Amino acid sequence: MTDAQGPDPTTLGRADSWEGVRVVVAGFGASGAAATDNLLFLGASVTALAEDVAPDLLERAELLETLGARIELHAGATGRLPEDADLLVVSPGFRPDAALVVQALDRGLPVWGEAELAWRLRDPASPAPWLCVTGTNGKTTTVQMLDSILRAAGLRSVAAGNVGLPLTEAVMDPEAYDVLAVELSSFQLHYADTLAAESAVVLNVAEDHLDWYDDAAGLGGMAAYAADKGRIYEGVSGACVYNVADPVTEELVMEADVVEGARAIGFTLGMPGVGMLGLVEDLLVDRAFIEERQTSAAELCSVADLASSAPHFVADALAAAALARAHGISRSAVRDGLRSFTPDHHRIEAVAERDGIAWVDDSKASNPHAAAASLSAYEHVVWVAGGLAKGASFDDLVTRWGPSLRAAVLIGRDRDVIADALSRHAPDVPVILVDSGDTDGVDGGGAGAPRALMDRVVAAAAEVARPGDTVLLAPGCASMDQFADYGARGDAFAAAVRARIGEDTD
Structure with missing residues (x-):
């Protein structure tokens, strides 16, 4: 820290002048660019550093x-923190042992994520409440x-944070929002010290980002992630919503320091107890936010009203409904909002069906927990999986869902991790390894390379699929080894x- 240190940024908000505050923004993706823009607007001196940047952000x-x-924006740009920095705002990709973070903490400087910055920049005259969602899977949908x-x-309202609008843009909008639906990753939450949602949910906690x-x-492993x-x-002042099927989420509620009067609200795919939302036959019902909750439950909508009846999709709908009901939203609005979504x-996007075989794209299932949720929706599956496992294990998934697998078609750098789990826990499941080939992958082969790889994957899957099967792309892995x-x-x-199947429209 230099003698010419600027004003203390921890004392400043939206209504204050940030003149003289020297902020370093690490990362120049959507959140980093938004933080830079709005800090400049407030009068701060801003230095943005990134190793590289998407072409659409260069302008x-x-x-x-x-x-x-x-x-x-160049290689090595994030290796050294400027000597005169007063504040470091980091993008989610920066681990706690990143050079900039370590240097800032060693100097006693505050380190915030863009979510923490946005929380501090809310309009004091009309601070829209935040309804916040996190979890290993289902955040964006919820x-x-x-x-x-x-x-x-x-x-x-607007969906903001880890999906949709950057939070600094949302809070700095001249036309104030009534409420924000906020997705937060574990990375964003790691760098959030004062953020306090009106109501919040942890959908689930499973191995990811290890x-x-x-x-x-x-860096703490799974315990730190949770x-x-x-x-x-x-x-939280309203409701802490948790997943009855995932005890870790309820434990996190019990450990939290909340405002007196905040409620713990469960959601379940089973019959709900008092203080929960759940299912009664094919109906989504509320037994938490009605006066008669000791003796009855109120209908919100039916499973048929939803875009999918997959269990994890229904669970996400219940979590969203719980947050909305905690905010005072009517049952009819819950029904209408879920129906229109x-x-x-x-x-879990249906691609095609031919000769009794369904083809489903759930490429967003980029960790084992998400892939397991996807597999739970189908009886007989030809599973297309693989990519970057990010340190995760597939043993539990294969043990649980191996009996439903017709075959597994595996791709990507960590396909052997999945193949090994299958050999240990489901040795009778045929495994087909599809090589990327000499010209495939992100780093070579041009724009047609990923498609050429998938042509071979689909051909292999078609060979083993039978009528009644679902060929399911639920990779359980990140994609960046072979796809953008x-x-x-x-x-x-x-x-x-x-x-x-002869439906190519190209």
């Missing part, structure tokens, strides 16, 4: 430079469902399927 970088930001419900109730929480590097998820309950592409992202992986799969 924004040039604009922010003309407004006074110093922007360095937040989008929640936003749909809030809009159906006539509120000005590369970020590397236990061998002293603890960061649990931060979402800190300071359509999930994004690559989430999970969307590109799903697109390549869908195109290969349509070409195989």
Whole structure:
């Protein structure tokens, strides 16, 4: 820290001048660019550092430079923290042992994520409440469902955070929102100290991102990952919503420091107890936010009203409904919002059906827990899986769902991790390994390489699939070893399927 240190940023908010505060923003994705933009607007001096940046943000970088930001986007840019920094705002990809983070903490500087910055920049005259969602899987779907419900109730809402609008843009909008539906990752929560949701949910906690929480590097492993998820309950004043089927989520509620009067609300795919939302036959019902909850439950909607009857999709709907009901939303608005909601592409998306075989794209299932949820929706599956496992194990998944597998078609760098689990726990399941080939992958082969890979995957799956089977792309892994992202992986799969069955429209 230098003698010419600027004002203390921890004392400042939206109504204060940030002139003289020197902020370093690490990372220049959507959240980093938004943080840079809004800090400049408030008068701060901003330096944005990133190793690389998506081409579509280069124009924004040039604009922010003309407004006074110093922007360095090159290899090695994030290796050293400027000497005169007063505050570090980090993008989610920066681990706690990243050079910039370590240097900032060694100097006694505050380290915030963009979510923490946004929380501090809320309009003091009309601070829209945050309804927050985290979990290993289902976050985006739940937040989008929640936003749909809030809009159906006539509120000005937006899905923000880890999905949709960056939070700093949402809170700095001149036209204030009534409420925000906020998705938060464990990374964002790690760097959030004062954020306090009105109501919040942890949907589930399962192995994921263990590369970020590397236990061998002293970053805490699974326990640290769960603890960061649990931060979402800190300071809740309305409802802490938890998953009855996942005891870890209820434990996180019990450990949280909440405002007196906050309620613990469970959601379940079974018959709900008092203080829960759940299912009664094919109805989603509320037994938490009605006066007669000791003796009865109130209908919200039917499973048939939802875009999918897959168990994890229904669970997400119950979680979204619980947050909405905690905010005072009517049952009719919950029903209307859920009825009108359509999930994004690559989430249990039906691609085609031919000769009694269904082809389903769930490329968003990028960890074992998500893949297991997807597998639970189908009776007989040809499973397409593989990619970057991020340190996760597939033993529990294979033990539980191995009997439903007709075969497994495996791709990607960590396909042997899945193959080994299958050999130990489901040795009778045929395993087909599809090589990427000399010209496939993100780093070579051009735009057609991922499609060529998926052509071979689909051909292999078609050879083993029988009438009544579902060929399911639920990789259980990240995609970046062979595809630009999970969307590109799903697109390549869908195109290969349509070409195989004669429905290619190219």
